[in-house]
Amino acid sequence: MFECVKKVKETIKLPSTTVRLLLQHVHWNEQRLMEQFFDPDYQDKLFRDANIVNPFKKSPNVDGVEDLKRQLSSSPLHSFRRQGLTPSTPSTPSPMIMTPPSSPLINLKPVTPIIEHTCVICCVTKSSNEMGGLKCGHVFCIECWQYYLISKIMDEGISETISCPAKCNIRVDDITVLHIIESQDVRNKYQYLITNSFVQCNRKMRWCPGKNCKNAIKELLSSGVTTVTCTCHTSFCFQCGDDGHEPIKCEWLRRWHKKCQDDSETSNWIAANTKDCPKCHVTIGNHVALLQYLFFIC
Numbered sequence: 001m002f003e004c005v006k007k008v009k010e011t012i013k014l015p016s017t018t019v020r021l022l023l024q025h026v027h028w029n030e031q032r033l034m035e036q037f038f039d040p041d042y043q044d045k046l047f048r049d050a051n052i053v054n055p056f057k058k059s060p061n062v063d064g065v066e067d068l069k070r071q072l073s074s075s076p077l078h079s080f081r082r083q084g085l086t087p088s089t090p091s092t093p094s095p096m097i098m099t100p101p102s103s104p105l106i107n108l109k110p111v112t113p114i115i116e117h118t119c120v121i122c123c124v125t126k127s128s129n130e131m132g133g134l135k136c137g138h139v140f141c142i143e144c145w146q147y148y149l150i151s152k153i154m155d156e157g158i159s160e161t162i163s164c165p166a167k168c169n170i171r172v173d174d175i176t177v178l179h180i181i182e183s184q185d186v187r188n189k190y191q192y193l194i195t196n197s198f199v200q201c202n203r204k205m206r207w208c209p210g211k212n213c214k215n216a217i218k219e220l221l222s223s224g225v226t227t228v229t230c231t232c233h234t235s236f237c238f239q240c241g242d243d244g245h246e247p248i249k250c251e252w253l254r255r256w257h258k259k260c261q262d263d264s265e266t267s268n269w270i271a272a273n274t275k276d277c278p279k280c281h282v283t284i285g286n287h288v289a290l291l292q293y294l295f296f297i298c
Contacts, residue, residue: 001198004028012037017173018052020194024160025050027201051169053135119144121165134176138166145180153177153186159193209241210234226250 008030009019025046026032036046047054118125119141126141133139140148148165149172152158162172174194181187195216199205204219208230215230219238227244229235236243240250 001195004030004198008033014055015173015175017175018055020174021052021160021171022046022050024197028198051163051171053170121148132180134164134170134172136164136166136168136170138164138168140165142180146182149177149181150183150186153181153190153193157193159190160197206238206241208232208234209236 004023005016005019008023009016011034012019014022022033022037023030026036033046036042044054044057115128116125117128117131117139119131121140121144124141130141130143131139132142132145144165149162152162162177164170164172177190178187181190196207199207199216205216208215208217210230210232213230213232213234215232217228217230217238226237226239227235227246228238237245237250240253242250242253245253
C-alpha cells in the first residue's frame with residue numbers, strides 16, 4: 001500500500017494523505033487515477049467526488065455560526081453530548097495539535113492576547129490553540145474531534161470515509177486522525193481498517209484464512225498456480241480463498257458446494273417430513289393416514 005501511494009505521489013506531487021484518499025476513491029486503480037487527475041475537464045470532479053478540497057483552488061471560508069449549528073443539529077456527536085454519553089474508548093484531550101503544512105488540519109492562529117472561541121458542538125468557550133479544523137473552514141475543539149473520531153472508528157468501523165463533523169463531506173486525512181487520536185488501540189484499529197480496504201480492493205492480494213493469522217498474501221507472478229502457502233503454514237486457493245483444490249477449477253468447486261448445500265436442505269426436509277417403515281424400511285411420508293395404509297400393505 002505504501003509503495004502504491006509513494007509511486008503515485010512522485011507523479012502527481014501531492015501529500016501522501018491526499019494521494020491515499022484519492023486512491024481509495026478509485027479503488028486503488030493507479031491508471032484510472034492518473035487519467036482523471038491529468039484530465040483538465042475531469043480533475044475538479046475527481047476531487048469533488050472524493051470529497052477532498054481541491055488543492056489547486058482557494059479553500060472555502062467558514063460559514064456563519066448559526067449555519068454551522070443547523071448543520072450539526074443531527075450530528076451523532078451532538079447526541080453523545082446531549083445524553084451525557086461517551087464513545088467506547090476514552091481519550092485524553094491534547095493541549096494543541098501541531099501538523100505539517102501538507103496536513104488539512106489547521107489551527108486558528110493565536111494572537112496576543114489569545115482569542116477565545118466557542119465550539120459549536122459542546123458549546124464550551126476555549127482558546128484558539130485548543131481548536132482545529134479542516135480546509136473546509138469548520139473549526140471545533142480538539143476534545144470534540146477526539147470523541148467524533150473515536151466513535152467513527154471504534155463504534156462504526158469507518159476509516160476511509162470519515163468526513164467533517166459539520167456534514168460538509170470533506171474527508172478527514174490520515175495525519176489528522178493520527179495526530180488527534182492518542183489511544184493506541186484506536187490508532188491500531190484505524191490502520192487495520194485502511195489496510196483491509198486496500199487488500200479487499202486489490203486483486204493481487206488476499207488475506208490468509210489461517211486461524212489468528214493477520215498476513216496478507218501478494219501475487220508476484222501469474223504462474224497459473226492457484227494454491228499458495230502462508231508463513232503460518234496455511235495452504236489455500238489464492239483465487240477463491242477456499243482450501244487448495246487443484247486441479248479442480250474454482251467454478252466447479254463452487255457448484256459442488258452449492259449442490260452439497262441443496263442436498264443438505266433436502267436431507268433436512270426428508271428427516272422432518274418422512275419416516276422409515278419399521279418392517280420393510282421404506283421411506284414414506286410422515287402422514288397418519290398414509291402411514292397406516294402403507295403399514296397395512298407391507
